Amino acid sequence: MRALEIVAATADAAFATAEDGRIVTWNDAAVALLGFKPAQVVGRSCYQVLHGTDRAGNQVCCESCPWVRATRQAEPVSDFEMVYRNAQGHGTPLRVSAIVVPVEETDELFVVHLLEPLRSPAGNGRRRRSLGGAGRGGGGGGSRGDDDPPAPADLPSPPPGAARLTPREREVLDLLAAGTRTRDIAARLAISPPTVRNHIQRILRKLGVHSRRDAVAVARRCRLV
Numbered sequence: 001m002r003a004l005e006i007v008a009a010t011a012d013a014a015f016a017t018a019e020d021g022r023i024v025t026w027n028d029a030a031v032a033l034l035g036f037k038p039a040q041v042v043g044r045s046c047y048q049v050l051h052g053t054d055r056a057g058n059q060v061c062c063e064s065c066p067w068v069r070a071t072r073q074a075e076p077v078s079d080f081e082m083v084y085r086n087a088q089g090h091g092t093p094l095r096v097s098a099i100v101v102p103v104e105e106t107d108e109l110f111v112v113h114l115l116e117p118l119r120s121p122a123g124n125g126r127r128r129r130s131l132g133g134a135g136r137g138g139g140g141g142g143s144r145g146d147d148d149p150p151a152p153a154d155l156p157s158p159p160p161g162a163a164r165l166t167p168r169e170r171e172v173l174d175l176l177a178a179g180t181r182t183r184d185i186a187a188r189l190a191i192s193p194p195t196v197r198n199h200i201q202r203i204l205r206k207l208g209v210h211s212r213r214d215a216v217a218v219a220r221r222c223r224l225v
């Protein structure tokens with residue numbers, strides 16, 4: 001089943017639900033992020049486990065979930081922000097990317113949820129400075145060393161979404177900039193080609209572009225790679 005394979009292969013926290021909202025798989029990264037073990041969640045409705053709310057605390061997850069309705073109608077599901085309850089009962093702000101995966105043999109539909117922790121505004125600022133600097137691999141929390149050349153005054157600011165690129169997405173972006181093909185990126189990072197494509201789609205959304213070539217152009221122009 002492709003949905004199970006995607007969840008198992010991705011390094012991101014992820015789980016998959018059936019059309020009725022029932023959780024069918026839950027990976028190790030989701031355990032690390034939210035604290036629930038698969039035995040605690042698989043077979044239960046996601047809204048019963050995660051009690052998702054918006055930033056204002058309004059209940060969003062429910063039996064009549066709009067994303068479940070969209071899945072049943074085979075409609076695309078946009079990224080959304082959600083506060084999920086973890087195993088300790090605390091709210092965890094997340095950006096959720098949902099991928100509808102059809103199962104050809106049964107005509108069923110599953111939704112793979114990829115979970116990305118939302119950083120604080122201060123954290124985003126630190127990440128933006130690090131991405132815009134000349135030395136990405138030298139540590140120091142993104143601050144410029146005395147030997148680093150100053151950034152040109154006319155260097156474009158990275159797109160706002162660049163601050164949300166995960167470490168794995170930055171690895172994929174680096175390999176795209178080097179001209180590496182999807183299957184070779186998968187082999188290099190020990191992940192599946194569908195997972196690579198999922199990462200690329202998220203990179204495109206965060207950089208506000210529509211093609212790999214445009215993503216690489218933006219990344220080079222803003223010194224993200």
